[in-house]
Amino acid sequence: MHEHAGRERCMELTTIERSAGAFQKPVGAADLQAICHRAFGRRARVVSAVELGGGMYNNTFRVAVTGQDRPVVVRVAPEPGLQFRSERQLMRNEYASIPWLSVIAPLMPRVIATDWSHEVIGRDWMIQTLLDGSPAAGPQGLSAYPRPAWRTFFRQMGTIAGRVHGVRGPHFGPVAGPGYATWRQAVIASLEDIATDLDAEGLNAADMRQVVAVAMQEPALDDITEPRLLAGDLWIVNVMVAEGAPEPTISGVLDLDRTLWGDPAADWTIRMALAKPGTERDAFWDSDGYGPLDRSPAAVRRSLIYQARHLGAVRLEHHRLGNADGVRSTYDDMAAVLTELY
Template structure:
């Protein structure tokens, strides 16, 4: 997908990055050594075939001069921290980081190489009709099981993995939501609702956030398209850049509880071991869905989208959620 945040590079620059990471003897001499993945919206990502034929994956953060959301500053560094935590504290399959360069000496952005996972992208395979219904449900049960294991990691605070956090989840979520609204106001995005209306609705229902007392590592963005499937099993979890310490009920696998058009929550919940949501969890989930719909709308401006389908969907979702809380325009 086209996005102005994608920091794509030509072959000459990719060869310089390969040499820095793996040495001159691993620099490919022939053309066709780099294949760019196009389905993501934020980072540039490649399969790279090294000089000896070994495939690796390369991920490149947005260029320094491109505006990103507040929460997206230095996000690749947070991703590296999330990967470290998951690798060290769980058995969840995460590709090993082979080399990370945060110096900006040969490129105006962070980047890192990691193991290449030779498998199908689960979400893409499902969307293209290459999986049976039973295979899709089994994949989401597997994803739920793995997501639960990730959520067992306890953090030192709520909010960002790196830097200062918050003492309570209410503070952390409130700060994240405020950043989303301010990012939208900065570019004049029309959410269909005045930002103060959305602020007031979240504030009116924020008491339930105090029920979250232990900061857990949550991926936030663990969809089918951020997992890799081989022989009916999830063999790799990728794209950890949005991970934070927070409430597992915010995980993407539960989105369809509120919103249509997203991956079914039931098999995910079965794999997770979640029979249902308590009243507090249900109320919290609705707040997280409001935040998701808000950021979906706002980020379309920061990505330079021409196709307005995501923006239109986000507006519809916000209208639905606000109506459920007794608010109509």
């Protein structure tokens, strides 16, 4: 972290130091002041701003502004030219999802202001209320409790995911579009976008294109005929827990910008809940959590295609963060998936 006085009336600004080539580009004191002028009026002054870690896509700040009873959260999207085809305009997708996420509204931050005009800083931005609690992935979160108590947390995660997955939608694909008439079309489009992004970054996308070929012929995808809401990125890093609670209690959910309509089994949350069998995560599947997962032969075939889609997205993420070992590991994992698919 780097602390300095901003140019706008000695604003106290604390930022995260990054290399010049990092994906997340700086947001300065003048930018934050301009955003708050647009949202709260010319009399509003940013007193302090602290850039929050944990997120790897948007720049996120906790900002104290005159005239506001408590700090707000300012999120600034990446520059348009830096966004992958498979991740384009995620903040706009999140905003379009809010009415559909009313089933978990008490857990979510409220939107105070948004701006897609690029008149202020040339990037999309959003201001939200600050959620109470501690990050579940932080030192005062899940790790502050004994491991047996974690089952309570994962059971709650299952309940929340189940509520989201119960919402029915108008089309397949990202909530903000483009929409598709069939789940097969939406899956193929997503896989092709990831492959195109890999090509653009100079990474080998041959295995992703093999998965596209499988998806084009896979009849099990056509069994999914009703679009359901997928949270897209709901897991520990995007959850808050109540401070001082006797057991880990989820008090907030944030950053649901990868929502889409489709098969609930394709959600990132499902992948993560399945990732460590035989651990506390198994409570996710309790009857008073998410409930049992469909493990029919058709569902297993679909899950392999979903796993390949996740691996492609993870490969892009590792590449963006400069994690060469992580990128390489996805090729081995993808080869194992393709062995099962063929």
